[in-house]
Amino acid sequence: MSSSGDSLVQRVEQLTTFYVGNELFGIEVMKVQEVTGNPQVIPVPLAPEFVRGLVNLRGQIATAIGLSELFAQKKSHDDLSEMSVVCKSEGNLISLVVDSIGDVVEVDGHKFEKTPDTVPQTLRRFVKGVYKMDGILLSVLDIETIFKELSTDSESTSGRS
């Protein structure tokens, strides 16, 4: 990935990037605890589809969330090459399952834009905005928003099951 850290016009953000499908996503680097390979996932019956299951991270239990399921994308990959981006939010560990890992990039503010309205709602509610990179657009995910959105989702669906 290209880095444009030389012109410090506005705030510079460091993002961990990864691919889901063909799209490039990023998460604030400080929110990421670690990136791991393909750990053993224990499925949770009855859980929403995007919850892959639970992962044992050295004695801590993390919830694995399949981003492709979450973004309602078609799986175009084999499971073996999947990677996990582990984030922590309010004491909860969450392991985002992605297709492949990119670089850590520095981006500056003036390349940031709000998410275009044409992005489907399923995705847009998780995306904070878009950075215009060379040759590709980088969507920034906000881990807190994902948590919030999903929590309310699962609460509203719980009654039915």
Next chain:
Amino acid sequence: MSSFSQEEIEEFKVEAQELMDTAEKGLLALDQDGDFKTCFDSIFRSFHNLKGGSGMMEFLDLQAHTHELETIFMGFKEKTSIPKSYINLFLRGVDAARSILEGEKVIFDFLVKEDEAENTSPQPIQVAEQIEEGHLKIAELAPVIQEEQESQSSSGYEIPDEVMGEFLAEVEETIDNISKKLQLIEKKEYDKELVDNLYRDVHSLKGSAYLFSFHKMGDIAHAMESSLETVRNGTHLPSDRLLDCLFKSLRVLEALAIKMKKKECDEGFTKVVPVVVKALTFASGKLEKIPEETIAQVLSLQEEVAALLPAETLIQDEIVKLEEAVMSIPAQVTSVVKEKEAEGVSSIRVPVALLDSLMTLMGEMVLVRNQVLQYSNKTEDLEFSSMSKRLNVVTSEIQEEMMKTRMQPIGNVLEKFNRVVRDLSHDLKKSISLVIQGAETELDKSLLEAVKDPLTHIVRNSCDHGIETPDIRKQCGKVDTGTIIIKSYHEGGQVVIEVTDDGKGLHKDQLIKKAIEKGIITSAQATQLSDKEAFDLIFAPGFSTAAQITNVSGRGVGMDVVRTNIEKIGGTVELSGKAGAGTAIKIKIPLTLAIVPALIVKCGQGTFAIPQVKIEELVRVDPESENKIEMLHGSPVYRLRGDILPLVDLNKVLGQQEGSDNYGDRVVNIAILNAETFSFGVIVDEIQDTVDIVVKPLNRLLKSLQVYAGATILGDGSISLIFDVMGISKMAQLGQEKSKNKVEEDKGHKMSDLQELLLIKLNSPTKHALALNYVQRLEEFETDEIEYSGDERAIRYRGNILPLVSVNEQLGYSIEKGEREKVSVVVIERAGKLYGVEVNEILDTFSTIVEVKEPIKKHTGIFGNINTDEELIVVIDPFELIGKAFDIDGILPKFDSKLLDRPLGIDGRGGTILLVEDTVYFRKAIKAVLEKRGYEVLVAQDGKEALEILNKEYSRIDLIVSDIEMPRMNGFQMAKEIRKNPAYSKVPLLAVSSKADKDYRREGMNSGFDMYLEKLKPEVLLAAISELWPEERKAA
């Protein structure tokens, strides 16, 4: 002054809380006539230390407050007890101190002080005693040390640190030596050499103190030296008084040394030192001379000692002053005390968070251990395998010890109840004593916190609702003072806490009545409740047994919250009791929250954990088993010891796989789980081990999945979800209708359809029965007891004559004469009079849902038949029997038999009657009679329901037939209500009740009934209905 770090303040707060607890404990002990002196000392010390500590930590309000308390308290020094009013004052004071500590502004009223405390000025004796017994602690001297922190050390020179250090070490050593020697002398185990050594020690102490310009220390040492002079010379014996003074002086020296070590000023001692010196000089001056030789003279010394007493008092005065000097200075204790305690006390404070993280790490270590063990099993390396075995042992031990770090004795919580009970008994004007047993039982700190509130609630309940006032207790023949016993012990890996009181206990009927009033259960359900189920009502939300709501308890949020809270931590609450004899509540909670024993089961691809406490038993059904899994309307059930147990297939609940319903041809494992009010079985693929698991909460995302209570990491590092048993039952839609018996439901019948009958034996091959509702009592009499008045047979019964009716005779069965020694009698009340219905034998009671059918051939005294699967049971009508035997039907209203022949309206429809009756048996019977006659019958179970129906359908109701005794709203109340409402106030009201004595009749008529009948023959009822039938409708 600099302010303190948050940590220090927190630490002080914890300590202050402890001090207040101690003070409170002491006060309560005093209140309970505990040993005055011990209590006094501990309370005083608490107040004092609290004052000192708060002063140092700049809690000035608190300091002032406790100072005031202390001053008042000092007033009781020479007393032997403290009046209740003062104990209350002090207790209030402690409470206020707590509030102040929490930063609240408290205006506290020290009023009691004005009238009494003033004239109880301290007298010396107690203080002297205190000193004598070495009670004066370093803590009490410490304030002196801290008095003027700003001033400089009294040593004029700048002494190099290392020299100073050596000097101090030497001083400490010397003080120790002196102390030891003095102790020997005190035990009278001394000789010339010892006294010489002592003298030398003191002398050298004096020397070095002066050398370093520590004049105060030198002065004291000098005085000590002088006081020992005569003893050393062998002319005088050391008196106890002198020894005391010397010990006292040593303490002052110690305090000084500590001060020096910290390079702080010793100005605080300015006042003390001269006092000490004076006391020492005084004591030595009054030493008796060593008698010349003879034993007789030695003995006479005793008298001399006695003669010296006035002098002793003088010395004591001095010491008192010393003491007072010590006391009057604002104490700045904490730091010094702590320094001192660090050596003596072997415990330290550790933040719980640290322990938690240690626990987590511990868990991980166990996992690693397990992996190492698994690996070592694969290798041939003997050395490695023995090392891993040791690792195993050590880790297990660490784990065990680690668990203990969080354990606290339950007494920490229980002892607080002393105060609760004391205050409540005071407020409620009851006399209650609290007995705590097993205060040393340990459990996890977080659990301790969690049981605190529920326990408080239970104890308050016991005080408020359980224990009666002394008057009532006396009337019941109990001792005035009620007792609440809290007992705690370990049992089967759980902690059991029992709260027992000897109060009025629980009355099943009251509970049920209340529950019906509050609409928690219906009256029909109520009739079927067992004692245990009735007691369980108390845990229902919105239930409170207090007749009136007091400010102590009874806000209706009580016991259900207790249960919820206890269950939240995986515990159970059980309640038992006897009316009049008290209540017992048994709480069972796990030892620790962090670690739960659980059963691991396999289901589909996953392993799951079921908390052990929820498991009742495990059943394995294989194709050869006698009992197989049966399908009932598509749901699997299992017959467990005769009862039908609903089964839940976990695979289906979890939606994991299709899961065949074909349970017959494979081995099925069932775990029988306990879901509060009922049990059910879950079918799992495989049952594995029981292991201790560490419960970890699930991510917020998964919280809404009610089947899981959390997750855990198993020994092999794999993750297992923990089931929430209630959640599973909800998922499977079990037990939806609260506490409804599942078996009954499966049969498709409501509990309310059950009717209870009493089976009796007569001289007939057929079984007979009568409705249990008629029965007052069952009695057995000696045949000899039967007395005759003419033809009538009777028995003296409860001060009355009980006329006997032989059912055999009335029904025309054979009668045997005088063969039996005993007669079984069913006592029945009719029209306010008791009758004895004589039968051969009382067999049993039974419940049935089968309806009573009218007999094929009408026979007086026979109500109908019940056809069960096995046999035919004849149901007799005892009222009719009695009526026939004593010919009392004559008192019944006479009806024109022609009334019955009157046509019932043009279309053959007789009009609509509302039948209000709570008893199933009568409801069915009367309804059948009425319907047969051609009336349409609406049914209500009680007065309330009747009014509801009436409100909706009053236009078509022509007449109301109602029972009197009913739950929720009885017949009288209902009648009054009906008569009030203009819409239907004119509807004829007919009362039909088994209670039909004069008073009842009168009240019935007053309430608005048009006629009051006893439950009786259908013809009479029908005739009465015809009589009352509204004119305009008759015409119709």
